[in-house]
Amino acid sequence: MSRKVTSIMLVIVLALSLVFTAGCGTGASNGKVKVGFVFIGPIKDGGWTEAHYNGMNYLKEQLKVETMYRELVPEGPESKKAIKELINAGCNVIFTTSFGYMDPTLEAAKENPKVKFFHCSGFKTAENMSNYFGRMYEPRYLSGIVAGLKTKTNKIGYVAAYEIPEVINGINAFTLGVQSVNPNAVVKVRWSHTWIDSALEKAAAVALLDDGCDVITQHNDSTATYIAAQERGAYAIGYNLDMPSAAPKAYMTAPVWNWGVYYVQEVKAIMEGTWKAAAYQGGIKEGLLDLAPLTEVAPPEAKAKVEEARKQIIDGTLQVFKGPIKDQSGNIKVPEGKTLNYEDTMSMDMNWFVQGVEGKIEVQK
Amino acid sequence: MLRISKRTDLTKKQYIQLRLAAVIMALFTSGIFILIMGQNPAAIYFAMLQGAFGSFYGLRETIIMTIPLVITSLGISTAFKMKFWNIGAEGQIYMGAFAASYFALNHHDMPKPFLLLVMAAASIAGGGLWALIPGFFKARFGTNETLFTLMMNYIAIKWITYLQYGPWKDPNAKGFPIIAAFKETAILPGFMGIHIGLIIALALVALMHIFMYHTKKGYEISVIGESENTARYAGMNVKKIIVAAILLSGGLCGLAGMIQASGVHGTLSVDVSGGIGYTAIITTWLGQLSPALIMLVSFLFAALVQGGSYIQTVFQIPQAAASILQGMILFFVLGSEFFIQYKINFKKEGI
C-alpha cells in the first residue's frame, strides 16, 4: 500500500515541476557581469575561505557587480556541479578557490566557452581560464623576522598542513626570515595532515609548545594554533587573515591575502573588454599580499626591521630565495648568484628544508 | 497518562493520512524556519522542485545521485533482510572503489570493456570481502555487527587517505595529494551525460526483485531473518546462507564504489563515497527493503539533495540552512514511521 502512496507523491511532484519549469530558463544574462565563487570552507572560517569571501565583498563594493557563492563545496565532481549551478543561475565569471577544483574548473571552461574562469592555487590554464596565486613566501619571510626577534627559547613551532611545495616554501621563507635576525633560532615543524580541523591543528601546536617552543606559526586554515599559544602564555603568528581578536594576548601578526585587489583588477578588465587568460602571481608589490599590522604583543624593535625588509622586497633588492642557501645537512642548494623564482618554489623540486628547520619531509615517489 | 502500543490495525486510509500529515508538517515547520531566514517558503519549495526536476541538467544530476544510492541500498537491504545490521556500506563502497581503482591505475592498457568488467568484479570482491570480516566474527564469536561494521568504515576511509597521500599519490600533481585520473579505458561510458551505471542500477533492481521474491536463496534469506531456528528446522545450512548473503550485500556496495570512482569522480579519492553508505541506510529503511520501493525512495531522496543544492545557489542561503531543511523533511517522514508502527493511547483520568 505504501507503494501506492509514494508513487502518488512522485506523480504530484513531477506534475508540479513540469508546470513550473515553464517559467525557468534564466540562463546567461544580458551582457552584465555576474560573478560566482566556489569556496572549500564556510565563509566565516577565520582563514582561507574568509579571505576570499572578503575579496568577493570588496569586488562587489568597488565595481557594483552582482556576486554569488557556494560554500563548503567538496573537491571533485561536486565542485563541477556547483560551478554549473552558478552558471545556470546567470554567472558568467567564475572563481574557484581550492586546488582540488582545478580539473573540474578546466572541464567546465571547455564546456562553457563564453564564461570566464579563474582557478586559485593550481597550474592549468585555458583560453577562458586563468589561474592565480601569490608569493606568500614574501610576507612569510617578514613574519619570520617578528618571530626571530620574539623568541626567548630560540625554538619556534610551525604547524603545517601537507608536504607540498606551497607549504614547504613557506616554511623555508619563514626560517630564512627568522635567521636574518636570530641565527641561533630553529624552526620545528609538525604536520597536521589536514587543511582545516581545529582539533588536529591544536594537538600539533600543543606538541610543539611541549617541545619548548614559545612562538608558533602555522599553515592551516583555522585559528586553533593561536588559541593554543595563548593558553600556554606563548606567542603566535597567524595566516590568511588578520585575526587579533582570536587570541589577543598571543597574536602578533599574520601574512595575509588581499584577494580583492586581484578580483577587482580582473573583473574590471572583463568589463572593459581587455581581459586575457593568464597565469597570475602577485606579491607584496602588487598589494595581493602583506604582513598584517604588528600588535602590541610583537617585539618593539620588529617594526623598523620589518618595514625595512618590506621596502627592499618591493624594490627588488631583497629576494627571499637568493643564494647561497644551504639545506638541513649543510649542502648548498641554491648557489651564490642564483635566485629561485615563483615557479621554482612551487615545483616538485621544492622538497627540502633550509638549514635551521627541524623536521622531516617524507620522501615520496 | 500515555501508553504506547504496537499497531496492528492500520487501514490503508490511515496509512495515507499519516504519510500525508508528515509531509505537510514537514513543509509547515520548514516554512517557519524559512520565514525566519527572511525568505518566502513557497518560492523555496518551488525552487527545490525546479532544481531537482525543472531542467534536463537538474534531472540528470538527480539521476546521477540516485544511481549509487539505489545500488548501495539494494546491498544493505540484502543484509537487513537477514537482520544483519550492516552499517558498513560506506566502508564497503570505499573498498570496492579501491579494488576497482587498482586495475584502473595499473592495467589501463587492457581493452576497455574487458577492463571495466575486471574492475566491476574486483569491486564486488573488495566490498564483499570487507563485509565478510564482521560477518565472520558475528557467526563465529557473536560480535555485534552494528558496531563492527561501523568501525570498519573508519579503517576503510583511513586506508584510502593513506593511499591518496602516500603510495598512490599522483607524481604529476605538483605534490598535491591526489590520485591520478583514470585513463579513458577505465571510465564508464555514458549517454547524454548520464553514465551507464543507470542501466546497471535498473537491471539490479529487477534482478534483486526476482532474487528476493522468486529464488530459493532469497527465500532462505527471508526465513533466516525471521528466525534462525526455523531456518535450521527447515533444513537450511544457515551459516552458508549468511556468508553468501553478506558477500552479496558488501559486493553490491562495492560495485557502487566502482561506479562512483569510474563513472563520476574519474579517480579514487577520499570523497568517492561522501556519505552515500549512510544515506543509503535511510533509503533502504524507507523503501521497506523492497527493491522497487528503494528505487523510488532513492530517487526522491536524490531530488531532495539536488533541490537543496540548487536553492543554495539561487537564494544564496548558507549550506547549513539547506541541510537543516533537508533534515527537517527527513525527520518528519521518518518520524511518521513511529506512528505507523505504534499508536499512543490517552488514558482517561479517573478516581
Added chain:
Amino acid sequence: MNRQTYIQLQNITKSFGTVVANSKIDLSVHKGEIHALLGENGSGKSTLMNVLSGIYTPDSGSIIIDGREVCFKSPADSIAMGIGMVHQHFKLVEVLSAKENIIIGQKGNFFINQKRLSEQIGKLARKLGLDIDPDKKVYNMSVGEKQTVEILKVLYRGAEILILDEPTAVLTPQETQKLFDIMRKMREMGCAVIIITHKLNEVMEISDRITVLRKGEAVATLDKSATNINELTELMVGRPVDLSIKRLENQKKETILKVSNLTLVDDDNVKVLQNVSFDLSKGEILGVAGVAGSGQKELCEAIAGLYEVYSGDIRYEGESLVGKTPREIIKKGVSMSFIPEDRLGMGLVASMDIVDNLLLKDYQNHKGFLIDRKPLKEKAEQLVKRLDIKTPGVNHPVKQLSGGNIQKVLLGRELDSNPHLLITAYPVRGLDIGASYTIYDLLNEQKAKDVAILYIGEDLDVLMELCDRIMVLCNGEITGIVDAAKVTKEELGLMMAGVCLEKIKGGSSYA
C-alpha cells in the same frame, strides 16, 4: 455460605481496535466463594480479569467493590482495593529469595527488618497451610513453589480477592491438589477467589459457582451443584461436543525408531536428557508426559537433527540419525512440529503468508534457482478448506491468524509431507475444544496410515485416551513407560514428580 456480594462487574465492554474482547459482561462474586471463569481461548476471560486488576480500563461499564463504585487508573489502585492477580507467567526475580520477592515494590521503610519480615511471612504461610522457606532463592524453586510465592506475594499485600489465571497449566496433579487446598483455606478465611480455566474437571472439583464466557459475552452463571460437564461444554463451545477420543488399536509392532541411552547437554554442560531409551513402532502413538522443561523439547530437536547428541544413539529404520543434517532427516520422512508457548518460535515464519510457510518444507524440491509458488497456492487453498482454517486469504501473514489456525497451518503442512515418523509437541496448546478434537482426529488418521507418532502433551486425560503408551520424563530422565490404558492419573503425577515406576509398583498392589 456467605452470600454477600463482594465484587460486581456491570456491563463491562472492552474492545481492541475492531475486536470486541468483552461485550456487556455482568459478573458478581461473593465473599467466601471460589468462582470459576470458564471459556475457550479468546473468549475474553483474561481481558475481563485484567480489567478487574486495573491493567485495562474498560470502554464502558462499572466496577463495584464492596458496594462502592471504583475506577482503576493502574494496577496499584486495584491492589489498594484488595485485589491481587497471579498471572500465568510468573513475575518473580529469580536471583532473590522468596521473602525479597514478596516485599518487592512495597512501600515501607528504607531499612528492612529481616527477622520480623520472616516471622510475618511464616505466620501468613502457616495460616494457609503453605509449606515455604522464606529464604529460599527463586531459581532453586520448582514451578509449584514459585506459584506459592506468587500467591503469598499477593496475600501479603492484603488481597482479599485473589484472581488466578490458568494456575494449573504448569502443575503436576499433586501440585494441583495442593493449590486447591490453599484455595479452600482462603475460602474459609472469607476471601473471594476467581480462577480462570478451560479445564472442566477442575471446575467441577473446586468451584462453587461458574460463569461461562463465549466470544466475549457471559452466557451463563451456574451453581456447580446444578450443572455437569456436558452442559458446561455445550455452553462453552456453543454446540454439543463429543468428548471421547477413540483409541485405534495398533496392529503392527514393527519398530521404526529406536532411541538408546540418549544423553544431551546444554551450553552450560548441564545434562538436559540422560540415558533415555525407548522405541516406537509403526502405527503407534507414544505419548510423552512431564512438567514443562523436563527435556521434551530437546528430545524432539535431537531426533530432528537440531540438537547435538552428546552420547547414545537414535536409530530410524535401522539407520543412525546421529550426525545427520536436519535436511537429510526431513528427506527420510521424519516430521517434527513443536508448538512453543508463543506458538511461532519454530516451524512457521510469522510474517510470511500460508503459501510461503508451506514453501518452507517444499522449496528445496524445486528445480533450479527459482521458486514456483503456483502449485503451493493451490495446496494452501486446499489446506484452508480441509482444515477449516479461518483466514482472509492464503496470502495473509500467519501471525495475524488466531492461535488455533496457526497450529492448523503448521500441522497441516507437516501431515501433508506424508511422514513415516511424526513428532508433535503440544499440538493443541491453547486451542479450543472443537479444534483440539479435530487435531486428535487428524493424528488418529495418520496412525491408521501406519505413521509412528511421538506425541508430547500437557493434558494427562488426553494422553491417556489418545496414546498407546506413555513415557514420563522428569528432569531429563525417564521415570517410566506405561500402557496408557492401564495407568492412573495419580501414577502419572508421581512419575512426573520424579518417582520411578518401579517404586510405585513396589508400593502398590497392582502391576
